[in-house]
Amino acid sequence: MKTVIIKYNAGNIQSVLFALERIGVQATVTDDPALIRAADKVIFPGVGEASTAMHYLRGRELDKLIISLQQPVLGICLGMQLLCAYSAENNTHCLGVFNNVEVHRFRNEGTPFKVPQTGWNSIQQLKGPLFNQVDEQAFCYFVHSYYAELNDCTVACADYIHPYSAALQHNNFYGVQFHPEKSATAGEQILKNFLSL
Amino acid sequence: MLTKRIIPCLDIKDGRTVKGTNFLELRDAGDPVELAMRYCEEGADELVFLDITATTEKRKTLAGLVRKIATHINIPFTVGGGINNVEDVRLLLDNGADKISVNTSAVRRPELINELSLQFGSQCVVLAIDAKRIDGSWKVVTHGGRTPTLLSATDWAKEAAKRGAGEILLTSMENDGTKNGFALDITGEISRSVSIPVIASGGAGSLQHFADVFIKAQADAALAASIFHFREIPIAELKRYLQEQQIPVRI
Numbered sequence: 001m002k003t004v005i006i007k008y009n010a011g012n013i014q015s016v017l018f019a020l021e022r023i024g025v026q027a028t029v030t031d032d033p034a035l036i037r038a039a040d041k042v043i044f045p046g047v048g049e050a051s052t053a054m055h056y057l058r059g060r061e062l063d064k065l066i067i068s069l070q071q072p073v074l075g076i077c078l079g080m081q082l083l084c085a086y087s088a089e090n091n092t093h094c095l096g097v098f099n100n101v102e103v104h105r106f107r108n109e110g111t112p113f114k115v116p117q118t119g120w121n122s123i124q125q126l127k128g129p130l131f132n133q134v135d136e137q138a139f140c141y142f143v144h145s146y147y148a149e150l151n152d153c154t155v156a157c158a159d160y161i162h163p164y165s166a167a168l169q170h171n172n173f174y175g176v177q178f179h180p181e182k183s184a185t186a187g188e189q190i191l192k193n194f195l196s197l
Numbered sequence: 198m199l200t201k202r203i204i205p206c207l208d209i210k211d212g213r214t215v216k217g218t219n220f221l222e223l224r225d226a227g228d229p230v231e232l233a234m235r236y237c238e239e240g241a242d243e244l245v246f247l248d249i250t251a252t253t254e255k256r257k258t259l260a261g262l263v264r265k266i267a268t269h270i271n272i273p274f275t276v277g278g279g280i281n282n283v284e285d286v287r288l289l290l291d292n293g294a295d296k297i298s299v300n301t302s303a304v305r306r307p308e309l310i311n312e313l314s315l316q317f318g319s320q321c322v323v324l325a326i327d328a329k330r331i332d333g334s335w336k337v338v339t340h341g342g343r344t345p346t347l348l349s350a351t352d353w354a355k356e357a358a359k360r361g362a363g364e365i366l367l368t369s370m371e372n373d374g375t376k377n378g379f380a381l382d383i384t385g386e387i388s389r390s391v392s393i394p395v396i397a398s399g400g401a402g403s404l405q406h407f408a409d410v411f412i413k414a415q416a417d418a419a420l421a422a423s424i425f426h427f428r429e430i431p432i433a434e435l436k437r438y439l440q441e442q443q444i445p446v447r448i
Contacts, residue, residue, distance in 0.1 A: 018267045018293045047318045108392065114417065116320065118364060118394045120242055120447040121199045139200065139447040141273060143320040143363075160199055182273045182295060184237070 003027040003195065004039040006066070006079075009056045013045050016076065019181030023188055025195060033065050040071055041195055046078030050103070050146070051090035053082060067095050072197040073173050080168060080175030081146060089146050097173045098153045103146045106161055113161050116145040123166040123178070127155040130167060130174055132193050138186040140166070140178035147177065200445045201411050202242035202418035203432055204396060205425040207232060208249045209278070212262060214426065215249070230265050232426065237270050239432040242447055244270065245298070245366070245420060247325075248278025249341060260292045267293020275323050275366075282309070283316050290317060298323035298366055301339040304346060304353070307360060314361025323396075324362040326350055328383055329370040335383040342370045350383055351390050358391040365391060366420065368398040376402025376424070378409060385414035396420050404430065404438040411444050 003020065005013055007029045020027045027043065028035065036042060044066065046053060057063045066073070066083075075083045085096045087103040094103070106115045122137040140158075147164040150157065156167035158177070168175040174194060180187035207214045207229050214229045233244055246266070248259075263276055276289050277298030286297050303309050303324060313322045328350040329338045335350040354365050367387055369380035379400045388395040394417035397410045401421035410416045424430045436446045 014267070014291055014293050015295055019271065021268060022271060047320055112415065114392050114394055116363070116393070117199055118320070119199050119202050119417065142199075179273075182271070184271050188271060 001025075001041065001195070002039045003041045003043065004036055005029045005043045005045060006036060006062065007031040008046070008060075008062065009048070009053065015179070016043060016045050016181045019187070019191060023192055023195075031060065031062065033062075036065060037069070041197070042069055042071060042073045044073060044075045044079035044083070046076065046082065047143070048078055049089060050078065050081060050087040050094065051092040053078060054092050054094060057082070057095075063095055067097055070172060072194060074194045075173070075175035076181070077144060077177060077179060080177055081148060083168070083173055083175050084148055087146060098148070098151070098168050098170055098175065101148055101151045101153060101165075101168065103148050105146050108161060111161060116143055117160045118143050120183075121158050121160060121166075121178075123156045123158050125154075125157045128169050129197060130169065130176075130190055130193050131156065132189075134186055134189050134193075140176075140180070140183040140186055142178045144177060148175075198445045200242070200447045201416070201439065202396070203240075203407070203435060203446070204243045204245055204418050204420040205232075205236045205241050205432070206245040206247060206398065206420050206422045208247050208422060209259075209262070210249055212259060227426070229262065230269055233266050233270050233274070236425065236432065237272055240436055240448065241272065241425075241432055243272055243418070244274040246274065246276045246278075247298070248276075260288050263289055263294050264292040277323070277325055283312055286313055286317060286321075290321065294321075296321040296323050296363070298325040300325040300327065301344075303357070304337060304339050304348065307356065310357055310360040310362050314363070319361050319363035319393075322362050323364045323366050324354070324357040325366040325368065326353060326357075327368050327370050328380070330383075335380075335386075338370055342373075351386050354387045354391050354395075358393050362393060364394045364396060366396045366398060369400060372400025373398070374423070375400055378402065378406040379414065379416070379419065381409060381414040384410060384416050388415040388417070394418060401430075404435055407435060408439060408442045408444060411439070412442075
């Protein structure tokens with residue numbers, strides 16, 4: 001099985017590589033369209049800022065490539081948000097795989113909540129193959145200031161200030177707001193589930 | 198619900214874990230990778246590795262050790278000690294660190310925080326502040342606590358947050374190693390002053406101390422070293438206790 005991690009300008013992908021290594025999977029980090037197209041599984045990671053990342057993807061036509069992929073694709077954190085239609089982070093039009101889904105900033109004015117949300121939060125209302133053998137209320141590690149609202153693609157919810165989407169799925173596209181590569185055994189199970197789709 | 202984090206800290210010297218009192222009198226506490234794996238199993242939420250000799254001896258944190266840790270543990274970890282520039286950070290992140298912490302180098306040149314957050318994202322930039330009460334007010338001290346400054350700890354935390362730090366790791370040098378409890382006043386003051394998470398450090402000696410720092414000082418996470426190393430407080434027992442006190446924790 002060939003697993004690729006899409007290489008672009010959004011942050012540190014080493015953690016993902018190490019997590020895959022811990023579950024016995026060697027992945028290739030690449031921005032080569034042919035390699036990405038030929039892969040069995042594609043991981044689209046990312047931390048950082050939405051408009052800069054989208055600008056980079058468009059400049060290399062990786063945007064068109066990503067939305068045309070037929071194999072299972074997993075967006076992680078910013079990767080998930082970029083698969084949505086729009087992000088309020090610098091008013092960015094994103095890839096639109098999760099059609100009509102918008103990403104907004106957590107509003108913590110007048111609350112004791114901090115932004116970004118940083119740490120372990122539970123996920124619930126788990127649906128679909130990504131969460132096989134993952135417990136309702138399993139804890140995952142999150143770091144984010146922007147969130148995807150609840151919508152028809154939501155396959156896991158979390159609650160911070162209000163409920164929001166912890167994971168999304170549409171056809172072969174999956175997205176998780178948390179970092180499975182840093183989420184202990186629950187995260188490892190989710191990565192294994194994705195790789196065995 | 199977002200949980201409060203329990204973070205064991207491993208002070209590293211010459212590739213071994215050590216822990217002293219008030220940053221002096223080092224005691225050997227074992228192999229860092231072995232300890233890190235034990236903490237993962239016991240339910241630690243995150244780990245911090247500080248190369249405590251790095252600043253003084255101008256020695257870089259060993260990238261090889263970081264790589265070894267990254268291949269063995271599945272929770273986030275931070276590496277600090279002697280980080281002066283973007284290249285130092287890149288080396289650690291490339292070897293699998295999730296976050297880095299800066300302390301003295303950021304006091305010397307605050308722009309470092311901007312540069313690191315721009316390059317790698319705020320989520321991986323932890324500003325460590327060592328604070329000491331001097332003439333009744335909390336001031337920043339550098340070089341492992343040996344050099345006092347005129348900088349107010351709270352003002353520095355606010356400035357760091359503005360410059361793009363993702364978290365504040367606040368250590369009270371008064372409390373560190375004493376086991377008399379965290380510095381609740383300055384922890385609470387800083388936690389209320391910034392919108393980024395504050396990790397409280399220095400002084401943990403009992404279960405109650407952790408409950409106090411979460412409830413009375415609104416800390417987002419609490420860090421300790423020797424009480425975990427020597428199993429004086431097992432992490433699982435601490436988390437059960439906090440849960441009984443209605444404090445959300447990951448169990």
